[in-house]
Amino acid sequence: MTRVRTRFAPSPTGRLHLGHVFAAQVAHQLAREAGGEFLLSHEDIDAARVREEYYGYIEEDLRWLSLAWDDEPLRQTSRTDAYDKALETLRHRGLAYPCFCTRKEIRDEWARMGAAPQGPEGTLYPGICRALPAAEREVKIRSGQPHAWRLDAGLAAAATGTLSFHDLRYGMIPVDPHLLGDVVLARKDIGSAYHLAVVVDDAFQEITHVTRGEDLLSSTHVHRLLQSLLGLPEPTYLHHRLIVDESGKRLAKRNDALAIATLRDRGFSPADVVALLAEPQPHFACEADSIRSAAGKITPDGPGA
Numbered sequence: 001m002t003r004v005r006t007r008f009a010p011s012p013t014g015r016l017h018l019g020h021v022f023a024a025q026v027a028h029q030l031a032r033e034a035g036g037e038f039l040l041s042h043e044d045i046d047a048a049r050v051r052e053e054y055y056g057y058i059e060e061d062l063r064w065l066s067l068a069w070d071d072e073p074l075r076q077t078s079r080t081d082a083y084d085k086a087l088e089t090l091r092h093r094g095l096a097y098p099c100f101c102t103r104k105e106i107r108d109e110w111a112r113m114g115a116a117p118q119g120p121e122g123t124l125y126p127g128i129c130r131a132l133p134a135a136e137r138e139v140k141i142r143s144g145q146p147h148a149w150r151l152d153a154g155l156a157a158a159a160t161g162t163l164s165f166h167d168l169r170y171g172m173i174p175v176d177p178h179l180l181g182d183v184v185l186a187r188k189d190i191g192s193a194y195h196l197a198v199v200v201d202d203a204f205q206e207i208t209h210v211t212r213g214e215d216l217l218s219s220t221h222v223h224r225l226l227q228s229l230l231g232l233p234e235p236t237y238l239h240h241r242l243i244v245d246e247s248g249k250r251l252a253k254r255n256d257a258l259a260i261a262t263l264r265d266r267g268f269s270p271a272d273v274v275a276l277l278a279e280p281q282p283h284f285a286c287e288a289d290s291i292r293s294a295a296g297k298i299t300p301d302g303p304g305a
């Protein structure tokens, strides 16, 4: 049987907070309980937002919480050749097309359509560049016009046929290849993009179980599609619940009160932090009411929940 391998993939753009710790804990627990491996991957392709010191802070916080990882942490910035190669494969199969659109052109097209097509994460790309003749694409690319690369979801769906993925919490989910439309495979500004990078890296790290927040459930439809197109192994998924603040919003970098560093400075022990995650209604006495109320909606939802 294949050894279980999971990963935690934070972005070094801020300090870890309780939401991250929960995600790391779910991945760590799933791996450790199966006698498998837990890996760390820094999602740092968006270099403009990354700050060098956060790599160290992330690793320091994880060590403090005894969420030790195996192997060297992976950095996406060291993997751009692999992303380029994957994109090349999709281009050669005619499944990716260059998109020269500016934000304004996309907005104008939505206005022209009367109503912008909607997906679970917002408006969808209206497909302007999909039908651009090959010769015109060539000219634009040769003239150095900045462009992204998009997946042609329709052609991709035709190429893969029916797909599904298995989630430990949700069961078998049929893939809707059109859910997020023609997603960006390589951004205009940085030359790579989240969906393709994560799929390529999960295969490279031999991740058997991809654990992450349920806010990424719709992305998994695209990821399963890309795995199939690129001939990559199909991992099992676990989309866990999110840690939310008192207003029900997903914790973000701005929730400084729930940053691990802040909690540690206030005298919380690693066990105290883990207890905050495990208590649906924390009765944990702490000096900061904001922490207690912010953690009030936390519900445990680890593997096997």
Ligand SMILES: [Zn+2]
Pocket (backbone or CB within 6 Å): 098, 099, 100, 101, 127, 128, 129, 130
């Ligand atoms: Zn376009």
